[in-house]
Amino acid sequence: MSASVTRTTMMDVSRKAGVSLKTVSRVLNDEPNVREEVRLRVREAAEALNYHPNVLAQALVRRRSHLIGLVYENPSPSYVVELQMGVLERLRGERYRLVVIPVSSVAEHEQEIVGLLRSAALDGVVLAPPASDNPRILKDLTAAGIRFARIAPTRDVDLGPSNLIDDVSAAREVAQHLLDLGHRDIAVIQGDPTHASTAMRMKGYELAFAAAGARLSPDRIEQGLFTRDSGYAAAQRILSRSQRPTAILAQNDDMAVGALMAARERAVRVPDELSIAGFDDSEVSRITWPTITTVRQPVFEMAVSAADMVLAQLEHGDVRPRQDHPHTLILRESTGPVSPDRAKETA
Amino acid sequence: MSASVTRTTMMDVSRKAGVSLKTVSRVLNDEPNVREEVRLRVREAAEALNYHPNVLAQALVRRRSHLIGLVYENPSPSYVVELQMGVLERLRGERYRLVVIPVSSVAEHEQEIVGLLRSAALDGVVLAPPASDNPRILKDLTAAGIRFARIAPTRDVDLGPSNLIDDVSAAREVAQHLLDLGHRDIAVIQGDPTHASTAMRMKGYELAFAAAGARLSPDRIEQGLFTRDSGYAAAQRILSRSQRPTAILAQNDDMAVGALMAARERAVRVPDELSIAGFDDSEVSRITWPTITTVRQPVFEMAVSAADMVLAQLEHGDVRPRQDHPHTLILRESTGPVSPDRAKETA
DNA sequence: CTGAAAGCGCTAACAA
DNA sequence: TTGTTAGCGCTTTCAG
Numbered sequence: 001m002s003a004s005v006t007r008t009t010m011m012d013v014s015r016k017a018g019v020s021l022k023t024v025s026r027v028l029n030d031e032p033n034v035r036e037e038v039r040l041r042v043r044e045a046a047e048a049l050n051y052h053p054n055v056l057a058q059a060l061v062r063r064r065s066h067l068i069g070l071v072y073e074n075p076s077p078s079y080v081v082e083l084q085m086g087v088l089e090r091l092r093g094e095r096y097r098l099v100v101i102p103v104s105s106v107a108e109h110e111q112e113i114v115g116l117l118r119s120a121a122l123d124g125v126v127l128a129p130p131a132s133d134n135p136r137i138l139k140d141l142t143a144a145g146i147r148f149a150r151i152a153p154t155r156d157v158d159l160g161p162s163n164l165i166d167d168v169s170a171a172r173e174v175a176q177h178l179l180d181l182g183h184r185d186i187a188v189i190q191g192d193p194t195h196a197s198t199a200m201r202m203k204g205y206e207l208a209f210a211a212a213g214a215r216l217s218p219d220r221i222e223q224g225l226f227t228r229d230s231g232y233a234a235a236q237r238i239l240s241r242s243q244r245p246t247a248i249l250a251q252n253d254d255m256a257v258g259a260l261m262a263a264r265e266r267a268v269r270v271p272d273e274l275s276i277a278g279f280d281d282s283e284v285s286r287i288t289w290p291t292i293t294t295v296r297q298p299v300f301e302m303a304v305s306a307a308d309m310v311l312a313q314l315e316h317g318d319v320r321p322r323q324d325h326p327h328t329l330i331l332r333e334s335t336g337p338v339s340p341d342r343a344k345e346t347a
Numbered sequence: 348m349s350a351s352v353t354r355t356t357m358m359d360v361s362r363k364a365g366v367s368l369k370t371v372s373r374v375l376n377d378e379p380n381v382r383e384e385v386r387l388r389v390r391e392a393a394e395a396l397n398y399h400p401n402v403l404a405q406a407l408v409r410r411r412s413h414l415i416g417l418v419y420e421n422p423s424p425s426y427v428v429e430l431q432m433g434v435l436e437r438l439r440g441e442r443y444r445l446v447v448i449p450v451s452s453v454a455e456h457e458q459e460i461v462g463l464l465r466s467a468a469l470d471g472v473v474l475a476p477p478a479s480d481n482p483r484i485l486k487d488l489t490a491a492g493i494r495f496a497r498i499a500p501t502r503d504v505d506l507g508p509s510n511l512i513d514d515v516s517a518a519r520e521v522a523q524h525l526l527d528l529g530h531r532d533i534a535v536i537q538g539d540p541t542h543a544s545t546a547m548r549m550k551g552y553e554l555a556f557a558a559a560g561a562r563l564s565p566d567r568i569e570q571g572l573f574t575r576d577s578g579y580a581a582a583q584r585i586l587s588r589s590q591r592p593t594a595i596l597a598q599n600d601d602m603a604v605g606a607l608m609a610a611r612e613r614a615v616r617v618p619d620e621l622s623i624a625g626f627d628d629s630e631v632s633r634i635t636w637p638t639i640t641t642v643r644q645p646v647f648e649m650a651v652s653a654a655d656m657v658l659a660q661l662e663h664g665d666v667r668p669r670q671d672h673p674h675t676l677i678l679r680e681s682t683g684p685v686s687p688d689r690a691k692e693t694a
Numbered sequence: 695c696t697g698a699a700a701g702c703g704c705t706a707a708c709a710a
Numbered sequence: 711t712t713g714t715t716a717g718c719g720c721t722t723t724c725a726g
Contacts, residue, residue: 007492009719020697025721033695055468056407057719061702065403067414067446077428077630088449097467099414099444102435120444121402144399145354228634257634264636283424287575287604289611289636356703367713372705380711404703408718 008049017045028053059121068310069117069125071101075192075226076254078282079299080128083151086303087126094311096123106131107194114140122146124310126303130195135159149309151302154196161309162322163302167197170295170327171204174277175249177293177329179212182338183247183275187220189234189259191251195226201251201279220245224255231255235262239274246274246338253278253285256292260334271336281330290333298325355396364392375400406468415657416464416472418448422539422573423601425629426646427475430498433650434473441658443470453478454541461487469493471657473650477542482506496656498649501543508656509669510649514544517642517674518551521624522596524640524676526559529685530594530622534567536581536606538598542573548598548626567592571602578602582609586621593621593685600625600632603639607681618683628677637680645672 014024019038026034027042059065070087072080087098099120117125124147131137132150138159141148150162178186191198209216222234231250239262250256256278268274270290278285281296305323313319361371366385373381374389406412417434419427434445446467464472471494478484479497485506488495497509525533538545556563569581578597586609597603603625615621617637625632628643652670660666
C-alpha cells in the first residue's frame with residue numbers, strides 16, 4: 001500500500017553511477033568541475049532510478065524552505081483573490097510556493113502571528129492590511145529573520161519595504177465626485193475600524209467636504225466591516241431614517257454592493273434617488289446593476305510588487321524601500337446628479 | 348542586519364538546562380518519562396533562550412512537512428474562493444498549512460504536475476477538477492506516496508477518495524425548470540471541454556429535453572470556458588442570431604453573469620424576453636440583477652470533506668472512500684415563463 | 695576534476 | 711528517568 005517505503009536517495013544514484021555523493025550533488029545542482037562524461041553518467045543513473053531530491057533535506061541545509069506566506073484578514077473575498085493572484089503571478093516560474101495564512105483578527109492575535117509564521121518555515125511573507133500596519137508584527141518578523149513586504153500600510157512607512165496607495169486622496173476624489181454632482185446629504189459606510197485605511201478614507205472624505213464648504217454629519221456615518229453583509233445592514237439603517245440621504249459613500253466595493261441590494265429591496269432607484277460609490281474597483285463592482293462608481297486601487301499590482309520585494313531580499317539581499325501605486329477614479333452607473341427636488345432642499 | 352545568524356538550537360537549551368538533547372526533545376514533545384522538576388527546568392531554559400524548534404529539521408526526520416496542496420485550474424474565481432475557504436476551514440486549528448497550486452492547463456501539463464507537487468514537499472493534496480479526473484495524475488500521486496482526495500470527479504470513482512456531486516441530475520433539473528416554464532428554444536453555453544463535468548452537464552440537459560419531448564438544437568450550443576468573458580462572448584453570438592432563443596443554460600454562474608451582461612448591453616430584458624440559468628450557486632449569482640437561477644453545488648462542503656479525507660489518511664491511515672454531496676435547484680429572478688407570443692411560435 | 699568527512703537540527707533506538 | 715549513538719538526505723569545507 002504505502003507507496004514509497006524507502007525513497008531512492010542520492011546515495012543510490014552515486015552507487016549506480018560509481019561516483020561520490022558530492023559529484024552527484026554537483027551534477028544535480030549544475031555546478032562546475034565535473035567531466036562531461038561523468039555528468040552524463042550521473043544523469044542517466046538518476047533518471048533510471050527515478051530519483052527526486054528530498055526538498056526537505058535541501059531546505060534544512062540551505063536554510064531556505066522556498067515558502068512565501070500571504071497574511072491577510074478575512075474581509076472581502078474579491079480583495080483576497082486579487083491579492084493572491086498578484087503574488088502567484090510573481091511566483092510563477094520561480095521555485096517559491098505560496099502558503100496562505102488567513103488570520104481571523106490581527107488586532108487580537110498580534111503576538112501569536114509571527115510564531116505561526118515561524119512554525120510554517122516561511123522564508124518570507126507578504127503582509128496585507130491590517131497586518132501590514134502592525135508595528136509589533138513587523139518587529140517580530142525582523143527578529144525572526146523572516147523577510148517581508150507590506151501592502152498598503154498607512155504609517156511607519158520606513159519600517160519595511162512598502163507598497164503604498166494614497167488612501168486619503170483616493171477617498172477625497174470619490175467624495176469630490178459626489179459633491180460635484182450636487183450631493184450634500186451624504187451617508188458614509190465605514191470599514192473595519194481595526195484597519196487603518198478606514199480612518200484614512202474617512203479623512204479623505206472630510207477633506208473633500210471641507211473644500212466644498214459642506215459638512216459630514218456624524219449621524220450619517222455608519223459602521224461596517226468591509227463585508228457585503230455589513231454594508232447591507234448599514235445601508236438598511238441609513239435608508240430607514242425618515243430623511244434619506246441622496247448618496248452613500250461605502251469604503252469598499254463589497255459594502256457598496258450590500259448597499260445596492262438594500263436599496264433594491266426598498267425599491268430605491270440607483271442612481272436616480274440614491275447614488276452609491278464604492279472603493280477598490282474590485283470585480284464585483286463591474287457585474288452589479290447598475291455598475292458601481294469606485295476608485296481603483298491596484299491590489300493586483302501591489303501584490304506583484306510586494307512578492308517581488310520579498311524575492312529580491314531572499315535572492316540578492318537588496319530592497320526597494322517603497323513603491324507608490326496610483327489610484328484612479330472610475331465613473332460607472334451607480335452615481336448621478338442629485339435629483340432637482342432634493343437639491344432644492346439643501347440649497 | 349541579518350537577524351538570526353545562528354539560531355538557538357536544542358543543544359543550547361540542553362546545555363542551559365543541564366540535561367541531554369533527548370530530554371529536551373521529550374519535554375518539547377510532551378513525551379512521558381521526565382521528572383516534573385526537569386520538565387520545568389527545560390521549559391524555562393527554552394523560554395529564556397527564546398527557543399523555537401526548526402520545523403524543517405523536524406519535517407526531515409518525521410517525514411511530514413505538514414503542507415497540504417490545493418490543485419486547481421483557473422476558471423472561475425468564485426469557485427476557487429469557496430474551494431480554498433473549505434480547505435482552510437478544515438485546516439483551522441491543525442498544524443497543516445495550505446499551499447495553493449494553480450495550474451494553467453491540467454490537460455497539457457498532466458505529466459509535470461506531480462513532479463511539481465513533489466518538489467513542494469506536500470504531504471497531501473486536494474484535487475479540484477479537472478485534475479481530480481485525471482487518471483495519470485492519480486497514478487503518479489500514488490506512486491509518489493502523496494495522499495490525496497478528489498473533488499467532483501466524474502469517473503473512476505474508486506481510484507481514490509472522492510467527493511461526488513451528481514452533475515447529470517443537477518443539470519437535468521435546471522433544464523427541466525426552463526422546460527417547465529414553457530421554453531423550447533433554449534441555447535446552451537458549455538464549459539471548458541477539458542473538464543469532464545462539461546459533458547456530464549450536457550448530458551443532463553439532454554435527458555431533460557428528451558423527457559419533455561423536446562430537442563436541443565446543435566446550432567444553439569456555444570462553447571465557453573467557465574469564465575465570465577467566455578460566457579459574455581458566447582451570449583453575444585447567441586443573441587446576434589436572427590432568431591433569438593427564449594432561454595440560455597450556462598454551465599456555470601460566471602458564464603451566466605457574462606450572458607446577463609451581454610443581454611443588458613443589447614437591452615434584452617431578463618427574464619421577460621430571455622431567461623438565463625447558471626450552475627454552482629456561487630456568490631456572484633446572488634449579487635447580480637436580476638439574481639440568477641442556478642443549481643447549488645456545495646463546493647465549500649466538498650472542499651471541507653476532501654481536506655478531511657487527506658488529513659484522515661495522514662493521521663490514521665484510514666480513508667472514507669467516497670462522500671456524496673447533494674445539489675439543490677435554486678430559483679431566483681433570472682428565469683421566468685416564456686412570453687406568450689414566443690410560446691405560440693413553437694406550439 | 696573528484697571524494698571523504700563533517701555537519702544542518704532534530705528524533706529514535708537502545709542502553710544505562 | 712535519563713543519556714548515548716545513530717541517523718533523516720542533502721550540502722559543504724577541504725584534501726587529494
